[in-house]
Amino acid sequence: PTGASNYLVNIAGAQTLAVRARDHVPVVFNDPNAFGRDLLHSQRESIETLGNGQTPRTDAHKFLLDVNQSAREASALVRQAWQNYNATRNPDLRLLDLDKVVALIENDFPARLYYVRLRNSLFDTHVNQESPHNRQVQYCSDAVWGFFEEMKRLGKQDEVAILVHSEFGRRVPENTGMGTDHGTANVSFVIGGGVTGGQYSTPPSLTELVHMDNLQHTTDFRRVYATLIEEFLGYSKSEDVLGSKFQTLKMFT
Numbered sequence: 001p002t003g004a005s006n007y008l009v010n011i012a013g014a015q016t017l018a019v020r021a022r023d024h025v026p027v028v029f030n031d032p033n034a035f036g037r038d039l040l041h042s043q044r045e046s047i048e049t050l051g052n053g054q055t056p057r058t059d060a061h062k063f064l065l066d067v068n069q070s071a072r073e074a075s076a077l078v079r080q081a082w083q084n085y086n087a088t089r090n091p092d093l094r095l096l097d098l099d100k101v102v103a104l105i106e107n108d109f110p111a112r113l114y115y116v117r118l119r120n121s122l123f124d125t126h127v128n129q130e131s132p133h134n135r136q137v138q139y140c141s142d143a144v145w146g147f148f149e150e151m152k153r154l155g156k157q158d159e160v161a162i163l164v165h166s167e168f169g170r171r172v173p174e175n176t177g178m179g180t181d182h183g184t185a186n187v188s189f190v191i192g193g194g195v196t197g198g199q200y201s202t203p204p205s206l207t208e209l210v211h212m213d214n215l216q217h218t219t220d221f222r223r224v225y226a227t228l229i230e231e232f233l234g235y236s237k238s239e240d241v242l243g244s245k246f247q248t249l250k251m252f253t
Helices: 041-049 059-084 091-096 098-106 130-154 221-232
Strands: 008-011 027-029 113-115 161-164 189-192
Touching: 008 098, 027 059, 059 098, 091 098, 091 130, 098 130, 130 161, 161 221, 189 221
Parallel strands: 008 027, 008 113
Antiparallel strands: 161 189
16 A cells, blocks of 8 residues: 555554554654644744745655645644543543544544554563453453444444454463463454454463463464454455465454
8 A cells, every 4th residue: 555644543652663664654642732732832833834835855855845744734633633522421441542542533534543552561460460450451341342332422333443452472370479471372352343253263272382381372463464454444465564465364244
């Protein structure tokens, strides 16, 4: 796919590694009200007037002007969407910044992909895992449930899907701190009105472990990505993104 303005939104204090791409420059913001305004007054004036009436002199100059114009337009759209949204309707959404995603969807922001994360590494449970882990799972569950309640309100529950994943798993045995250490395999959840519910693939064995007590994964995570790219986003050549062709899981109706 060719580059497109405002195609990908990353809600975070700084751009996340997961949204770095060759063709798409993501929209990255933390506070919608401050988006595009975290500059000194003198800098802000320069940025806001950059490119006005200018003819690009080189390809690099054109790229700079295009990125600046896209950022200016995006910041205005984001601030307006947030001002229009009733952020007190469902406070459970705030933990994962899903209230900001709802605000943008409700105001027809032209993004196809949103990336949010649970902040402060709250699932990094090396010590006393049971209680905080259960609590974080409940918080995330409430946030996702609240998000889809908002999508139902907007009549868009069949038009969105969420992939819940972690960049690391946990090992099977308990460590000396009553927690678990970083591991290899993990579970992912795909949630949406168009998803055919159920379990896909085979759970890993809890006894047949690999190097240093790690689970042996049974499904390549790129099959999940291929499924979302082809079955949900509708782009049939997922190998352009993933580097190779991976069999999809047939989970969308």
